[in-house]
Amino acid sequence: MTARSWRFASTYVIMPRENVDTDQIIPARFLTTTDRQGLGPHAFHDWRYRPDGSKNPDFVLNRLESRGAQVLVAGNNFGCGSSREHAVWALAGAGFRAVISSEFADIFRGNALVNGLLPIEVAPEILARLIANDAAGEHVVVDLETQTLTLPDGDEVRFPIPTFSRYSLLNDTDEMTFLLDASPSIGA
Amino acid sequence: MSTTRPRTLFEKLWDRHVVRAETDATPAVLYVDLHLVHEVTSAQAFTELRQRGLHVRAPQRTVDTMDHSTPTTRGGFAALPIRDEKTASRVAQVEQLARNCEEFGIALLSLGDRRQGIVHVIGPELGLTQPGMIVVCGDSHTSTHGAFGALAFGIGTSQVAHVLASQCVLQTRPKTLEVRVDGELAPGVTAKDVILAICARLGVGGATGHVIEYRGSVIGALSIEERMTVCNMSIEAGARAGMIAPDETTFAYLEGRPHAPKGDAWEAAVADWRTLATDEGAAFDRSIVIDGSGIAPMITYGTNPGMGMSIDEPVPDPCRLADRAERENAERALRYMGVTAGKPLAGTPVDVVFVGSCTNSRISDLRDAASVMRGRRVADGVRVLVVPGSQQVKRQAEEEGLDRVFLAAGAEWRESGCSMCIAMNGDQLAPGQLAVSTSNRNFEGRQGSGGRTLLASPLTAAAAAVTGVITDPRTLIAGGSL
Numbered sequence: 001m002t003a004r005s006w007r008f009a010s011t012y013v014i015m016p017r018e019n020v021d022t023d024q025i026i027p028a029r030f031l032t033t034t035d036r037q038g039l040g041p042h043a044f045h046d047w048r049y050r051p052d053g054s055k056n057p058d059f060v061l062n063r064l065e066s067r068g069a070q071v072l073v074a075g076n077n078f079g080c081g082s083s084r085e086h087a088v089w090a091l092a093g094a095g096f097r098a099v100i101s102s103e104f105a106d107i108f109r110g111n112a113l114v115n116g117l118l119p120i121e122v123a124p125e126i127l128a129r130l131i132a133n134d135a136a137g138e139h140v141v142v143d144l145e146t147q148t149l150t151l152p153d154g155d156e157v158r159f160p161i162p163t164f165s166r167y168s169l170l171n172d173t174d175e176m177t178f179l180l181d182a183s184p185s186i187g188a
Numbered sequence: 189m190s191t192t193r194p195r196t197l198f199e200k201l202w203d204r205h206v207v208r209a210e211t212d213a214t215p216a217v218l219y220v221d222l223h224l225v226h227e228v229t230s231a232q233a234f235t236e237l238r239q240r241g242l243h244v245r246a247p248q249r250t251v252d253t254m255d256h257s258t259p260t261t262r263g264g265f266a267a268l269p270i271r272d273e274k275t276a277s278r279v280a281q282v283e284q285l286a287r288n289c290e291e292f293g294i295a296l297l298s299l300g301d302r303r304q305g306i307v308h309v310i311g312p313e314l315g316l317t318q319p320g321m322i323v324v325c326g327d328s329h330t331s332t333h334g335a336f337g338a339l340a341f342g343i344g345t346s347q348v349a350h351v352l353a354s355q356c357v358l359q360t361r362p363k364t365l366e367v368r369v370d371g372e373l374a375p376g377v378t379a380k381d382v383i384l385a386i387c388a389r390l391g392v393g394g395a396t397g398h399v400i401e402y403r404g405s406v407i408g409a410l411s412i413e414e415r416m417t418v419c420n421m422s423i424e425a426g427a428r429a430g431m432i433a434p435d436e437t438t439f440a441y442l443e444g445r446p447h448a449p450k451g452d453a454w455e456a457a458v459a460d461w462r463t464l465a466t467d468e469g470a471a472f473d474r475s476i477v478i479d480g481s482g483i484a485p486m487i488t489y490g491t492n493p494g495m496g497m498s499i500d501e502p503v504p505d506p507c508r509l510a511d512r513a514e515r516e517n518a519e520r521a522l523r524y525m526g527v528t529a530g531k532p533l534a535g536t537p538v539d540v541v542f543v544g545s546c547t548n549s550r551i552s553d554l555r556d557a558a559s560v561m562r563g564r565r566v567a568d569g570v571r572v573l574v575v576p577g578s579q580q581v582k583r584q585a586e587e588e589g590l591d592r593v594f595l596a597a598g599a600e601w602r603e604s605g606c607s608m609c610i611a612m613n614g615d616q617l618a619p620g621q622l623a624v625s626t627s628n629r630n631f632e633g634r635q636g637s638g639g640r641t642l643l644a645s646p647l648t649a650a651a652a653a654v655t656g657v658i659t660d661p662r663t664l665i666a667g668g669s670l
């Protein structure tokens with residue numbers, strides 16, 4: 001078994017803040033790594049931990065019911081700010097496979113897609129419904145093939161994903177191969 | 189390609205660089221003229237090249253520097269007293285960059301080089317950035333280079349690998365947004381105030397999916413350095429890039445720079461660059477108009493760059509926001525910042541003033557800051573850091589005696605780098621400290637965990653430095669001492 005399944009059910013974590021910037025997702029002081037791995041424990045570090053290093057019990061990721069959730073539901077304009085791909089690596093490292101919001105910042109969206117973290121854009125009403133819901137124990141189902149998100153009440157919504165990214169993820173090919181194929185026609 | 193349809197600057201640049209057109213199934217493949225690289229976002233890209241057995245496609249179009257995590261104290265890393273875990277990982281990262289450049293045959297303007305500096309300061313000053321180019325860098329403030337009439341945008345590390353290996357980048361076509369700033373700026377109002385006013389108008393995500401072209405009489409009258417300040421913060425409104433059509437100001441800045449074309453090639457280049465401006469009648473997807481004459485010195489009060497206001501206004505009350513999520517967001521921001529809705533910020537004591545970053549660390553910015561600080565003293569208890577954007581800026585400032593103005597006032601005069609803009613190199617705020625900064629981001633903890641940032645122009649920052657409180661710089665100008 002090689003390829004990951006692109007249909008999965010998961011509990012989800014609600015972070016209703018808007019404009020969550022990449023400095024919050026992974027503070028700059030953790031960017032001195034030369035690896036893609038190992039950033040998961042630092043995701044949302046300054047919200048997750050108090051200045052003395054202890055866990056902030058009020059922060060959603062520290063709650064028991066957040067364990068094992070592969071889907072993050074966040075307020076509008078998620079991932080704004082810096083281009084650091086480390087933000088995506090940190091979210092993936094923390095176990096997330098999808099983020100649901102009503103809008104994503106451009107660079108974050110691109111970074112997420114190349115790494116197989118699905119940026120699921122839904123209408124503001126759908127986002128509001130998810131946020132208003134008590135997430136504990138509830139599941140959503142994400143299906144990349146059909147581009148559908150099934151809400152806890154069974155309603156299905158379609159989400160946009162660039163055709164090329166969807167194809168690349170489902171077929172486990174990558175953009176580098178496509179680019180190398182497209183670029184020999186030009187001189188350096 | 190022959191076309192008679194009027195096109196925007198953006199469309200002309202896009203058309204020139206298409207290697208393979210966008211289709212329903214695939215993004216466009218665009219050729220990249222200049223790829224700037226720094227230590228923080230490149231290591232994993234070089235690793236990918238190594239793993240796949242790829243080489244760098246166009247080393248001559250690739251320029252590396254060290255800026256984000258490097259010390260701005262004299263002597264570089266070697267002079268740092270403690271080699272703690274954090275310093276060690278920074279050293280490892282810059283050493284890795286040096287090895288990568290060596291192995292892949294790329295020019296590196298490393299720490300200690302006369303040309304070293306913040307990537308977005310040195311590209312332009314070396315003449316590497318030119319009109320009509322596509323410029324990319326693993327850094328969101330690549331939009332700075334749009335000031336030259338280049339299409340310049342930030343990319344993630346996977347894309348850094350793409351560009352290294354193919355000299356091309358995949359892009360879906362963005363929409364265009366015209367931001368026209370008419371009128372004339374009042375005294376004491378600078379390019380930084382213009383872009384903070386634009387960000388306040390658009391909001392932090394207001395330009396997502398768009399490339400901005402800045403136009404209008406105010407933009408045309410700005411120097412190249414000021415235009416860079418404006419384009420730099422395009423990303424703070426969510427824009428993929430910001431650009432300004434090249435004109436005589438652009439050509440005059442570029443002529444004679446080390447990497448600018450020379451002789452006949454220069455004449456040919458200028459003739460070509462003159463054709464780039466947006467055609468009469470070309471359509472933008474969206475347009476906004478701002479009255480430049482009405483802009484006052486700006487300052488931010490919240491935790492994103494869109495939360496800005498005129499310095500003489502009271503902090504906006506979140507109550508006026510109809511949307512609940514937006515209101516809660518604004519309330520949370522004010523709580524974090526410790527500011528009170530309905531009250532002006534003027535008179536609030538500050539702990540730190542930072543003059544620097546790719547937004548405002550060029551020679552004209554330092555001259556602005558020095559004009560306020562000359563003959564004055566930094567207020568008691570305030571720490572002031574002045575960090576030039578490059579070694580070249582630093583040398584010029586020293587030739588002009590600006591360093592002595594800062595030092596005599598009691599400010600710190602540093603080596604070039606990103607410094608307290610991103611707080612990776614040890615220059616940072618302590619939790620709770622309030623800073624006026626000329627940088628571009630006031631996100632929670634951006635300048636150090638728990639630190640609070642107010643973004644403003646070099647004039648406003650310097651005014652806070654010498655008074656110790658948030659101060660409208662026009663009051664110091666009106667006193668006749670500027």
Ligand code: SF4
Pocket residue numbers: 255256306307308327329545546547605606609610627628
């Ligand atoms: S000065 Fe700040 S914004 Fe500019 S490149 Fe450096 S870290 Fe990024």
